[in-house]
Amino acid sequence: MATSAKTYAAPAAATRPRVSLSGLTGKILFYGAIGLFIVNLIAMVSTVIIDSFAQSWFKTLLPPAFTTQWYSDLAQDHNMTQLLENTFFVAIATTLIALAIGFPAAYVLARKQFRLKGALYGLFLLPMLIPPLVYGIPLATLLIRLGLGGSLVGIVLINLIPITPFVIFILTPFIEQVDPAMEAASRMLGSGRFRTFRRIVLPLIVPGLLAAGVLALVRTFAAFELTYLVATTGSSQTLAVALYGDASGAGIRAHQLVNAMAVVYMLSTMTLVVIALIFVKPTQFVMSIKNR
Numbered sequence: 001m002a003t004s005a006k007t008y009a010a011p012a013a014a015t016r017p018r019v020s021l022s023g024l025t026g027k028i029l030f031y032g033a034i035g036l037f038i039v040n041l042i043a044m045v046s047t048v049i050i051d052s053f054a055q056s057w058f059k060t061l062l063p064p065a066f067t068t069q070w071y072s073d074l075a076q077d078h079n080m081t082q083l084l085e086n087t088f089f090v091a092i093a094t095t096l097i098a099l100a101i102g103f104p105a106a107y108v109l110a111r112k113q114f115r116l117k118g119a120l121y122g123l124f125l126l127p128m129l130i131p132p133l134v135y136g137i138p139l140a141t142l143l144i145r146l147g148l149g150g151s152l153v154g155i156v157l158i159n160l161i162p163i164t165p166f167v168i169f170i171l172t173p174f175i176e177q178v179d180p181a182m183e184a185a186s187r188m189l190g191s192g193r194f195r196t197f198r199r200i201v202l203p204l205i206v207p208g209l210l211a212a213g214v215l216a217l218v219r220t221f222a223a224f225e226l227t228y229l230v231a232t233t234g235s236s237q238t239l240a241v242a243l244y245g246d247a248s249g250a251g252i253r254a255h256q257l258v259n260a261m262a263v264v265y266m267l268s269t270m271t272l273v274v275i276a277l278i279f280v281k282p283t284q285f286v287m288s289i290k291n292r
C-alpha cells in the first residue's frame with residue numbers, strides 16, 4: 001500500500017506548474033509598458049485640462065489660481081455653436097453618403113466572383129494607403145475652382161474619398177459571413193430580390209452597417225488634413241481646423257486659450273464616442289454574426 005501511494009504521488013508532483021523566468025519577465029514588461037502608456041496618457045490629458053483653467057502655471061506643481069476666463073474668451077473669439085454644427089454636419093453627412101455608396105460596392109465584392117476583383121478591391125482601398133495630401137491638394141484645387149471651396153458641401157465631398165473605402169473595408173467581411181444559401185432559399189420559396197434583401201439580407205447586415213457607421217462617424221469627426229484644404233473661410237471651419245488655427249498662433253494667443261479649445265474638441269469627440277457605443281458595440285455585432 002505504501003509503494004502504491006508513493007507511485008500515485010509522483011505524477012502529481014511532476015505535473016506541478018513551473019513559473020518560467022522568461023514568461024514572468026515578459027509579463028512584467030508587457031504590463032509595465034501598458035501602465036506607462038496609461039500614466040503618460042492621463043498625465044497629458046490632465047495637464048491640458050488643468051492648464052485650461054489656470055490663470056498662470058510655470059514652476060509650481062499645480063496652478064496657484066484657477067479661472068474660467070479662458071473659456072469666456074474662447075466663446076468671444078470663435079462662434080462655438082457654428083463650429084459644433086459644422087463639425088457634426090460634416091461627420092453625419094459624410095457617414096450617411098459613404099454608407100449609401102459603400103454598401104452596394106461591399107455587397108458586390110462579397111457576393112460576386114469576377115476577373116480583376118482583387119485589383120478593384122485594391123483600387124477601393126488605395127485612398128486609405130496613400131497619404132491624404134497626395135490626392136487632397138489636387139482634389140481641393142478642383143473643388144475650389146468649381147466654387148465649392150469654403151463650403152460644407154466641398155468638405156463633405158473631399159472627406160468621402162477616404163471614408164467610403166473605409167466603409168467598404170468594414171462592410172465586406174460582415175456581408176461575407178452571411179450565408180448565401182439563405183438568400184437562395186428565400187428565392188426558391190417565391191420571394192423576389194427586393195423582398196429577399198429587405199427581409200433576409202438587411203436584418204443580418206444591419207449590425208455591420210451600424211458598426212461601419214460609428215467608426216466612420218468618429219473618423220470623420222476627427223478629420224483634419226482634407227478639411228483644412230477646403231475650409232478656406234471661418235463659416236465652414238470645423239473644430240479640428242479651428243484648433244489648428246489656435247495652436248499655430250500660439251505665440252500670439254495664450255496657451256491656456258489653446259488648451260481650452262483642445263478640451264472642447266476632446267469632450268465633443270468623447271461624447272460622440274460614448275453615445276455611439278451606448279447604441280452600437282461593434283465587437284458584439286461581429287460575434288453575433290459569427291454565431292448565426
